[in-house]
Amino acid sequence: MSDGERSAFEDAWLNRLIKAAKDASPKISKRKAGPSVSNMSYAIPSKKSKTDHCPSLPTPTLESSASQSVLSLQEPKPLSAPAPPLTPIPPSPQPTTRPVFLPLKLKQSKLTFTKDLQTEEEKEEARQQSIWKNNERQAEAEARVAAEQAQKKERERKLARDCQRRHRDRLRAGKEAKSDDSQCESDAEGDSHPAASTQVAAVSRAGYETWRESRNGTLGGAKQAKATRTNWFHPFLWPGINSAMQKAHWKASEAVKILQRDQPELYSHLHRGTVHKWVAKDRNQWSERTQKKIANHHELTGSGRSGALTKYPALVQEIQETLQSLCTSGLVVNTTLARSIMLGLIQGKHPEALTKHFQCTESFVRSFLQSVMNWTVRAGTRAAAHLPADADDLCERTYFRLVYCMKWEDIPPDLVINVDQQGIYVLPNATKTYHARGDKQVDLVAKDEKRAFTILVASTPTGEILPIQCVWSGKTDNSLPKPSAVGMDEALAEGFHFTVAASATSPRSHFSTLKTMKEWIRKILVPYIQSVIERDGLDKDQKAILYIDVYPVHISEPFRMFVFTEYPNIILIYVPGNCTGKYQPADVGIQRPLKHRIKAALFDWMAKEHQQQLLAGASPEDIRITTSIPKLCDASVAPLVSAYKFMQGPDGRDLIKKAWANSTTVKNQNLSIASLTSKQSHRALNGYLKIDKTLHEEISARCGKVFGLADESAIEADTDRHVDFDDDTDIPFEDVVNATFSGSAESEDGLTSAEVGEDMWAYNNSGEMWSTTRSLPILASD
Template sequence: MKLTAKTVNIPIGPPQHLIERIEHLRSLLKNLPEALPLDPPDHASTYHFNLSPDDLEERGVFGAVSHTLEICFGQRRDGLLHFKERGQRLENLVIMLKAGVKQMSNGDREAFEDAWLNRLIDGAKAAGARIPKRKVPTTSRDNNELPAAKKTQALSPILLDDSDDEITHLDPPQSPIPSSSLLPAIPLASLVSSTASSPSTYPTPTNPSKLKQSFLSFTKDTSTEEEKQVARQKRMERDEKVQAKKLASLAAKKEKADRKRKDRERELARERKRKQRAKQKAEEPESEGDNLSKVLSQGAQEAANSKEVEMQDIATVSRAGFEGWRKGRNGTLGGAKQGKAVRTNWWHPFLWPAIDRAMKKADWSAQDAVKALQHDNPTLYKHLHRGTVWKWKEKDTRAWSEKTREKVKNHHALLGSGRAGALTKHPELVEEIKTTLSSLRISGFVVNVPIARSLMLGLIEQHAPLLITPSFTCSEYFVRDFLQSIMSWSLRVGTRAAAHLPADADDLCMRTFFRLVYLMKWENIPPKLVINGDQQGIFVLPSSSKTYNTKGDSQVDIVAKDEKRAFTLFVTTTCAGDILPFQCVWAGKTAASLPSKDAPGMEKALGHGFCFTVAASEKSPRSHFSTLKTMKEYITDIIMPYVKSVIAADPDLNDEQKAALYIDVYPVHTSKPFRTFIYNGFPNLVIVFVPANCTGKYQPADVGIQRPLKHKLKTALFEWMVGVHREQLAAGAKSEEIKVTTSLPKLRDASVAGLVKAYEYMQSLDGRDLIKKV
């Protein structure tokens, strides 16, 4: 008998066996041993099972699920997953797995089952999870022990066929018996004999003729066998659907009951925790800081519970205790008036912990954390943006940045707050500093940190000298905060790409090192005659193309932006720790471009052997860079007198003793005229060049000498500027009349004393140790 063809429906979604495996995992997780902690606190748990939209977009479904499981369980050498707790978080794991497999492809599902699902099940079993066996009621195979209703259902109507004296079963409607188990046709004689032999099993009439008449009383079925088969198939499908609905209903009821039970358990746990905290709080005495935190917390809580509260009220609560500076504003020169705080202090101890917990729970996803905060506290965090939170975290790591941790520690951010720090109690002094700096900017002069600090120190020493203490020195850090918080100025920055190290820099430096070693060994050159020279540009007036100015200005004027107030300082040291006299190269062509003979410190400078010269550049008269002229003077006036003095002081050396000069591959140094000048005039002086573009890596003077020298010169120049400002104030100059001189002759003369001080420091024991270390 052939059955009619039937369309096969391809299942949509994960296969049934995969869902069954996940349900098996759920049963195991629910029966983990009680020795494991139940729902530990968030800070003590690493189980945060959720699929971040960012991870789904970046890694795909399978990658996001794998990434989350790797973070939560970690990686072990044995490959086995170890469960450390039990409770609701593991239920979230099952929910996440079901949501993940629904979106995976068939290939990803197979990989997921092999890579994770089987390991999770093995890990649960290894942790001691055991599913208890259900108790099945015992039943007898003897039909006599069945109830009366069951006995009635066990009987099937029988149809008597006169053609072949056989009895055929007639399928009752809604029969649960499949078509494959239909009883075959039984001869009437066999049925009568069997019923006669076992009257307790089938109740039959005592008269066989009446039994036959009862069978004939049924209407004979005229449908074909194929139609019967189709009917049976439909009944089976209908019965399966009914059974599936019953099972689904039972599962839903069980899940609802489990959910109610777990909600009840969580509520009881919360209540126990609240009672515990209340008890601890009652036992501990409240300090002044605790009282303040309590007031702030209550105010923020009331703001969170009120639907009509404005964000400005929350900002005011978050900045409680810092209203003094806002009340002092008068709306004119004192700054714009503000009735309420307009910016929320997210670092407040009541607001920040929720942000911190949300980020950790969201696996450091700023978008998910902000959504959770706005869902739980829409009034408090409705103006918090995910971009703001993203800037607080360290890039490519799951941690807050160092700057953010510092702000959290201080409970507020100073920058942009309008606070004056140590000058808060002196508003007149703050106003005078603001007027002075603003006037300086209006004139177009550069305002940077050294210039602003010199002005501020001069004004502080005049109006409030007692403010200068060991704990407050008006440091550069304080000046930067003052310019940004009080003046609302920002630094306009320009950048330039630096030269890159060559790919074979290490090899080039190693060759240079062995070149020097070979030269010292072969020519028997002592450390005193291994000389290193390097030029560095020195600004006698701090200047650059960037300055502090009002935010938002499109045009920023700078006085003498294209005029350099600088010179070239040629610094020379030896391996023995000696420092040779400085060569100072100034722009110009005559001696009138050099510091005057009456400059402070000039007598000491000449006594130390300093060489002051002009560049006399043929291409640019204002250039102060080294030229062939200055390099010849450097060799004849600085290098050779030192070499002759070393030879004269050491009896083991003669006039033919060679010396090594280690300098950069500057165009003037590598030029043919300069090398010819050395070869013809000083054959005992051997030049070794620093590898190209390796100055920052293998030039000793650049690596360790330039910065200390520049710092000494900067300090000396700063002291000079403070003295100039002090003299102007003592002479009765007003704040807006204070200027910083740009006169090059005065700046040239002011640089000599700083050079002498820096040179004498390098001749001291600390300076010599620094040179040897370099």
């Protein structure tokens, strides 16, 4: 405190004491051990106080010590005898109504009034001590509560362990009793084979008995007398699961039903949730983690497994030598070629090897090349053209172009023709082949040559298919199939047209050129239009629509001028760039089934050629695959005729109609007859012409005739628009058609055989299928 504050504080206390003395009674009661008031001295300030009216109290003195900063009461000295009573104070002008005693209780200790007179340092120290004591008391309370909770949890865990132990004892006793009953029943029936469901887990984890024996039930882990969890990735279990998933279109519940129906002894305890966890979330295939597990349990490459051919080692050796001779000669060895050779050797040497479970599919051939031949294949990839962001708007505008022309030009659906090119390989040849692993030099014969040709396939919404044009590389008719080729007479009778590309830039090119497109219009399109006019009794100047994509030849000025000048009644309407897979019927649902039938027919021809060489006595090393273009040209005619006749039949017509109907937009504006000619489409056309200035200006200029609407970038990107579906030749045609129109993810990568018998891991080392054996084999390790 400052001097002024201290002086004011002392005055206040002194005034209180003086007032108390004034109001006190003249008599003070005697106390046995209490000190006498007269023997006390008070420290008072230097200021003189008014005490004249209180003679019974001693006059206080001021102790002027520099170190003393508070008012203190000095402890009186002890008395030998009680002090005499004080003299009563004479009555004042205003006497009190009752006696008042001095409210000061003195003790035998030094009394110091320091609560409000402490320094800041002392206050802070007292506060810190109080906080520390509170924290210490709180910590002790928390520790006491934690100890009580720990003891409670320990008691609960002990009770739970005892309960679980009693429950396990009851279950063990029940299982033992049940096992004894089942054993008695099996002995009574004379069945010597144990239940398959109890052995599946043991067989799938054979080789780990020593590990289970080392577990002692304490620190070494729980005891396991036998395996209880099944390793579904074991070779004798996984092929069936993989096959069932493909059959069930990657639905886990359906696959489990198939497995439990066909082989209940193996898959009776397989749950659909277990299978569902193995499938990738974003596509219909096994997840990366599952594929790693499969690879860890059975590595196929170089393992030497031959599956169903294990019983015929001489045949396997012969196939191996034949394929090796083809590889040495530099010929491209692909799956189709290898399968034709293998199937020819099997049918010639051991036809009994072909059963209902094993047909030597392309899936088996790929596994054979990896396992027995230790071959691999490398392939390059490139990004495909993507749908433009405004694909639906572009397709909608194209839809109303067709609707407008059909409505106001009175064009029937039979005269709306869509045409597209499709490449066909008669002998697949490319820069990739199966070859031995690790070789740095891979020789190929005719590496840059293609044994292929182009076909132009045209169709209408009514299901009609126009005759096929075949375009071969070269400049003269010598490059075409001979008139004596098998099926040539039927092809010419159906109106087929065989021609050469005669490309000015590439003599080996077999793609459509301006020359071939003009020939197609003159010899196929115009005769078809004339036949429809005569059949339906239409006007001679009846207009027709040619619906084609933005292939560079199609949008070139010479081609458009050729159509406009020589055939003005043909209206050109183009498929939007990069939208052929969405809005061109040929790409949506016609090319893939047609190509599959042609490929399967060519394979049959190739297999017969190999079989004839074997029957003629040729040795495996003497078998040769012809690379002669003239011979391959002749062999391609019959498959084309066969495929064309199928498309003319009722199933083929339905397939074509479905392809037109599946060419649709998000607004369900498809190219079917019902959609193009409906009154709803005509009403929508009137509204669309009011809001779409582009189509309005086109029609105003020239009745829907298009003049170079597609940009150059889209044209270049659209040249590689087609997806090359690599479907195995052994896949049924119905499955190819279903995959084409299902829109499922697996159809984009091609279909493969899902039969268990084609999987090499489905057979044991004796060449017998795991599922057909009476008892499960016990493997030492796997």
